[in-house]
Every structure is written in C-alpha cells, then in structure tokens.
Amino acid sequence: MVGYILSVSDLNAGYGRFHIVFDASFNLADGEILTIVGPNGSGKSTLLKAIFGIATVYSGLVSFKGSDVTRYPPHVKARIGLAYLPQTDNVFAELSVRENLVMASYTLEESEARDRIEEVLNIYPILKQKLDYKAKSLSGGERQILALAMTLIRKPELIMLDEPTGNLAPIIAKELLKKIVQLRDELKKTVILVEQSAKAALEISDRALLMVSGRIAYEGPSKGLLEDVELGKKYLGLR
Amino acid sequence: MVLPSPEFIIYSIAYGSSLALLCLGLTLTYMTTKVPNFAHGTLAIVGATVTLMLIDRVYYQFRGDPLYYSLYIAAPLIAFFVVGLVALTEYLLVLRPLVRKGIGIIGLMIAALAFDIILVNILTMTLHLAPSEYFGKLIGQSLKGFDARVSLADITTTFSRLAMPVVAVILTVTLHLFLTRTKFGIAMRASIENPSLARVLGIDVDRVYIVSWFLAGGLAGVAGSFLSFIIESVKPAAGSLVIVSIFAGSILGGLGSIYGALLGGFLVGFMEPMATIMLQNALSEFLGRTVIITQYQRLFSLLVVIVVLLLAPQGLTGLNYREVIGRVRRVVGVG
Ligand SMILES: Nc1ncnc2c1ncn2[C@@H]1O[C@H](COP(=O)(O)OP(=O)(O)O)[C@@H](O)[C@H]1O
Ligand SMILES: [Mg+2]
Numbered sequence: 001m002v003g004y005i006l007s008v009s010d011l012n013a014g015y016g017r018f019h020i021v022f023d024a025s026f027n028l029a030d031g032e033i034l035t036i037v038g039p040n041g042s043g044k045s046t047l048l049k050a051i052f053g054i055a056t057v058y059s060g061l062v063s064f065k066g067s068d069v070t071r072y073p074p075h076v077k078a079r080i081g082l083a084y085l086p087q088t089d090n091v092f093a094e095l096s097v098r099e100n101l102v103m104a105s106y107t108l109e110e111s112e113a114r115d116r117i118e119e120v121l122n123i124y125p126i127l128k129q130k131l132d133y134k135a136k137s138l139s140g141g142e143r144q145i146l147a148l149a150m151t152l153i154r155k156p157e158l159i160m161l162d163e164p165t166g167n168l169a170p171i172i173a174k175e176l177l178k179k180i181v182q183l184r185d186e187l188k189k190t191v192i193l194v195e196q197s198a199k200a201a202l203e204i205s206d207r208a209l210l211m212v213s214g215r216i217a218y219e220g221p222s223k224g225l226l227e228d229v230e231l232g233k234k235y236l237g238l239r
Numbered sequence: 240m241v242l243p244s245p246e247f248i249i250y251s252i253a254y255g256s257s258l259a260l261l262c263l264g265l266t267l268t269y270m271t272t273k274v275p276n277f278a279h280g281t282l283a284i285v286g287a288t289v290t291l292m293l294i295d296r297v298y299y300q301f302r303g304d305p306l307y308y309s310l311y312i313a314a315p316l317i318a319f320f321v322v323g324l325v326a327l328t329e330y331l332l333v334l335r336p337l338v339r340k341g342i343g344i345i346g347l348m349i350a351a352l353a354f355d356i357i358l359v360n361i362l363t364m365t366l367h368l369a370p371s372e373y374f375g376k377l378i379g380q381s382l383k384g385f386d387a388r389v390s391l392a393d394i395t396t397t398f399s400r401l402a403m404p405v406v407a408v409i410l411t412v413t414l415h416l417f418l419t420r421t422k423f424g425i426a427m428r429a430s431i432e433n434p435s436l437a438r439v440l441g442i443d444v445d446r447v448y449i450v451s452w453f454l455a456g457g458l459a460g461v462a463g464s465f466l467s468f469i470i471e472s473v474k475p476a477a478g479s480l481v482i483v484s485i486f487a488g489s490i491l492g493g494l495g496s497i498y499g500a501l502l503g504g505f506l507v508g509f510m511e512p513m514a515t516i517m518l519q520n521a522l523s524e525f526l527g528r529t530v531i532i533t534q535y536q537r538l539f540s541l542l543v544v545i546v547v548l549l550l551a552p553q554g555l556t557g558l559n560y561r562e563v564i565g566r567v568r569r570v571v572g573v574g
Contacts, residue, residue, distance in 0.1 A: 074438060075438060075439070075440075075441045078439060078440070078441055084439065086436065086439070089433055089435075089436060091436075092428075092429045092432050092433055093432065095425065095428060095432070099425050099428075102422060102425055103440055104440055106422070106426060106440055
C-alpha cells in the first residue's frame, strides 16, 4: 500500500435512505489524473461527494495519504489537502471575482491569503482583468477558471472536479482540459475528473473508472478503456 | 389634490425611514433562515419600550435641559443591544433547534408566531409590574410630548423626526461598508447566496446566521426607539399593526436583497400616511365635509402586498417590465 495518495475500499454511499454507490474500490497514485465516466445518474457525483464527506457513507474506507479520513467533515478535508469543485454553483455569482478569491482563502492568514491570491492570478492571468466583475457576468469558461483558481488557493494535493467542462463550448472545453493537464504536469497535483465527453478527457488522463448503476464496471489505465470497443460503444458513445 | 403640510411630509419621511430599517432586518433574517419572522414588529415595540423606560427612569428629570438630547443617542443604542439579544434568543432557542430537527417552513412560521405571542405577554407583564417613577403606570403611555420640539423657519417639527432619516442613512452606509469591505461581511453575503459552497470553503455559516439575527434585532430596536415618539401609545400589541407594513415593504423589496428592502420599506412607510391623508383631503373636499380615514391606514400596506404578489412577485428588484405589463393585462382581463 505504498505510493497511493487516495485509497477507496468497499465504499457504500448515498443520501439518507437512498443507497447510490455500491462497493466502490480503487487506488490513485500521486500525480495522476483519474477520469470517472459513466451514464447520467450512475453515481459519479455521489462518489465524489462521499469521498469529500458531503454524501452519507454507510460503510467502507477512504484513506488519504495513508490515514483514515472517511468520517472527516468537508471543511476538515479541505484543510488537510483535498479540494472538491461541485458540478453546479461552484462560485458565488453575486460576489466579484476578487471577493470570490477572498472567500476561497477565508481560513488563511491575511498575508498568506494575499500571496496565494497573487499566485493563482499569475497562473490564470485572465482573472486579473476581471477582478471587480461579478462572477455572474463572466463567461462559462471564465467562471470555471475562477472555480479552479478558488480550489487551488489552499494548495490542495488532490483536486476533485465534477464535470468542469459541463456547459462549455467544445473549444473552451478543450482549453480547460489543457489547464487540467497543467495542474498535473506543472503544479504536480493529483486530479480526479468526472466527465461527460469521455473521449477527450480519457485521452489526457492516466487512469479511468467507468461507473454503471452505482457500481464500478471498469478500473484501470485510461488507454484500456479507450481501446475496449464493447464498453466504449455501450456506455461512452465512442465509435 | 390637496398636498399635505410640510410637517406631515417630514413625519412621513421619518416613518418611511424607520420602516426601511425594519424591512432590512426582516429581509436579512429571511435570507438566512428562510423564515418570515412574525415577531419582527414586536421587536420594534421592545425598542420603543426600552425608550419609554429610559425616559421614566433617567430622562424625565432632564426635560428642558440640553442634556435631554443625549436621550436620542442613549435610547437607540441601548435598544440596539437589548433587541439584538431578544432576536438572538428567538433564533438560538426557538428557530435553530427546529431547523436542525428538519421542521418545515410552516412549523417555523408557527413557532415565530408563538414567539411573538410570548414576547407580547412578557412586555405586557413588564409594563404592568415594573414600578414607574413618573408616569404612574407604564403601559399605554404616549411619548409624543417627550420628543424635543424643533422649529425651522415657520415649520415646527420634533427632533426624532429629523434624526430618524439621518440615522437610517448612517446605518445603511455603515452596513454597506461592512458587507463589502470586511471579510466577515463578504462571508455573510457568500453564506446567504450559497451556504453549502461557503461551508466547503471553511466559512462558519452558523456564526453568520447568528450575526444576521443580532443585527436584524438591533436595527429593529433602533427603529422602534424612534417610533416610540411617533406611534399613538407604547403598548405591547402595537407590533401587530407595524408587522403589516413591514411585510408589505419587504415583499415590495423582493425579500432577496437588503437594498430592495430599504427601498421597499421606505416607499411603503412614506406612501402609507401620505396616500391616506391625500385621499382623506380629496374625499373631504368632494363630499363637502370632514371625513377621517386615517384609522384605515394599514389598508394601504395590505393593498401593496396583494398588488405586488399578483403583478410582480419578485418585488422591485426582480422587475421585468414587459412581464409586469403582461400580467396587468391578464389580471385586468384585456388582450
Ligand atoms: N441529494 C440527493 N438525494 C437523493 N438522491 C439523489 C441526490 N442527488 C442525486 N441523487 C440520485 O443519485 C443518483 C446518482 O446521481 P449522481 O451521483 O448525481 O449521478 P451522476 O453524477 O453520475 O450523473 C441519481 O439517481 C440521482 O437522482
Ligand atoms: Mg454528476
């Protein structure tokens, strides 16, 4: 069990009485991108929420850097190096870009917060010109970049992104995927990515996980899933 | 149309200003906890009661002395903290435990009503039982005679009526700076918009709610302290009259924005006496004899509630004029 930043074993999770995810197990090595694909409603978002502590975990184990974090509440997970970007409403629409960044650094010391905001603005310079714009006036792509910047402020080691390219035009989505590759290659982050448009995402990722009806139907190198004609046809609309 | 006197216009501006603060508080608590707080009118009366008792215990002896003017600082300030704590009690002891149990909006509304009834009774007992230094009895006193008179040119008005709008503007600007310039203020706006995202970012959303309730109560205390000089008499049940206008102003403001609440509250508070007196003057002229309709003043607020909910349920802030015109057509039945 060496080298894994995240290990999930036999995880059962859902919302109150609604059991959604069944016996999920997988490992993720430091510095890799894992893409989770699968039909709508198959439990991808629920799996992320369970790992982050928002959905209810009935049984199973989530360990992060070797320690059991299964029962940690979300704000504690955020403090120890996990970040989670929700599928919807992941920025404060009524707040300016600057205020959103201040909120993302809420728990940090004043001077440290200022430095971190400066850092993420250097990674994503387009935000610099929009600092005083309300987030709701940003384009879809800019909004997702703001959301990415917000998750990066606390220097997380593992970043979970739920359909970040969801409502974006294909060209913009491609740009955003490049930014996600940059997270891994330049900033040395580990990334879990949930994606609808499976092909493009699988091509940039190292590992893949296919969810069908709340269960993991494939877990392995993403190349393997891309080349699996049967699964690809059935669940991913490839070819 | 016969225009009201300048004195009456000053009075209406003062009443509108106090209502703006009350609507702001109601909207603030509504945006955080999603409960329409039926006790908000009585909270203002607690502020009025604080002022009454302060005059009875301390200020009666200073009448005519320049020192008397410090009442206009001491009373709102004490009322701010006392009523802030009362509102906090309502949230911490009544509403928050119910919210945590998963009680729905109807249950919460009934709980707020129950708190209002309890508060009215506590006030009644206090005013009956508390010994009075000067009034003989405290309940039902009019404080109109205790408001310092001010003459400007040939207009005679009172100090509280001139001070209320100024205080409302100062408080509004302060609140605006707090909400936009301080980290905690920004966190308040963030928590109101998206509590789950705020929690993910490590913001203590519950503390934001606690501050909101305290602030809402505090502002009601300040407004009530000034209202004590305007309303006919300081009695516990008076809150049930004010609450109608508070709801009207808040609904007009859209219940989703504190700036909308300020505008809605001022408009309702200013227009209610103005429209009533103008209608009264017009009716008297038309009928050739004096007609008194000021006791029906609250009808104006009720009409505002009905008209806004029918034509623009999002209030002023959500206005889409084309849609409103469409609704007018449908309601009136043309086109
Ligand atoms: N808050 C919730 N309460 C109950 N059921 C939910 C909730 N959120 C999602 N679900 C259900 O869980 C299932 C999986 O949803 P989700 O994890 O969002 O799927 P995906 O992200 O793969 O599209 C769906 O059937 C959905 O209706
Ligand atoms: Mg999803």
